Amino acid sequence: MSDFLNVNEIKEKVSLLTLLGNLGFMPQKVSGNEHFFLSMLREEYTASLCVNEKLGVWFDHGGAGVSGIKSGSVIDFGLAYWYPATFHEVLHKIVEHANVAIDNSRDFKGQVPLRNHTSREASYEINLVSELIAHNGLKSYLLSRGVDKVAAGFLYQIDYMVLDNKNKQRDFSASGWPNENGGWEVRNKYFKGCLGHKGMSYFPGSAYKLAVFEGCYDFLSWKIENRNDPASVLVLNSLSFLSSAIARAKQFACSEIYFDNDKAGIAGAKAFTTEVSGSIDCSFKYDAFKDYNEKIVFSIKSSKIALDKPVSLNLGNGLER
Template structure:
């Protein structure tokens, strides 16, 4: 992996927290105390030892080095993901390479993509897959591409959603992955408000539901990309968050709230009881279909 792991391990946790908008409440001999940066608390129980560059959260009963702390922010136990987040926040270089459309591209998980082709989305099986998830073909075709690729000697196809660095998030009924480099996707329309989504399926769902019409949208393509989003979000007066109703989504919302304060609004109440916006869309469509069927039955009985 093209990064200085030891250099990142020595990056001061105090500076790391400061870049994320968290500042100490109290200083003692060799202990710096904070309110936990990734959960709510009134009494500071989060301790940093600057000499050893380690942290410990007494309220949660856990601690470790800077990578473990990054994992708590982004909700990931994967070291590669943690290291990338530390690199982003600390400003350390993390070289990434543009995908070669006619040769092999390998993602972090080891999946290889060969003879990659990017085409307009037209495959009926892919459009049907999106339709089953509540995404109309018109919205899918306007926002996505079709990727054809070879892996392990076999040819496959997938829905492809591009990011700001030339990489793609790819999905089909049996596979979820990405072709690097990894980055966020900004979809501007000239608005002062930006709608933030965790994944592109949620963005497509927002379009299907009419959410954020006339406003800008930003897709993180992973909560680990939140620091990459700052360069875009810094200029917005209003940031509407449609993040997953889980621990990782909550922590991402907290990170954005810490940086942007009252400019951030949590819109997850719209899909309360559902994991994300796409699940809410599917549930809404199923309820509408059930209602139509009930109305038909009522009419037939009256006749």
């Protein structure tokens, strides 16, 4: 059984005030639903970190600490407070210190409709979620997509069983990442789909800059060339979430859009740059390719060909000394 925790359930069940109290922090001032704390994310002498208990959000009026995060949900607070812990580690720290019961089996057991796996009705059961991708086929797949060196912390190995309408069981393994609706977006060499509810995936970072992608492999491809970029990242997982992504992007001063160079992606990028102030269509960075990942795969193959090519030595007139 995996110890994966449901992001939405944590947001619903964990009170930020309770978490702060359990960590030893008490408000200096209370005004209605707003509780003001001396910021525990940096040194200060005037309480400027505000928690709105009714809305379940916080904002540090004095600025961000070392993490670059200065507002958001209880999870965003955890990412700022326990920086640079991974997203997975932060979820567990929140649950531990908030002392709440989170059902970590709900997303893995039970018969649930499987989207896009077969044209006939099917159900699935997740048997294993592992941070370590050990399956040889999956490791080869990540290598072929050029993202094997940046997958840790973002991609998981998902082992699951599919039961078709003839009650026949088939076992699968895929690389996967969680979305905000408790589902898993999964990929392997032969299959692309979703286990559970479809949704966007968000990786918090800078409160000022957002990088937006259609798929996770394009995000990881970007990560290869931008390892130190502090931007928050939003992966749509489907362009059907374009309106929601545009609304989210409006919270940031700057948004970089990395959509596919196809009809749908171009239209989506145009909608972004039209509706979101400070947004930039960055598809020019891979304009000779369909998407960011295709560029990375081509670059790796080109480098390999160059390394494998025999070196011819120029020996001048060929005369021996």
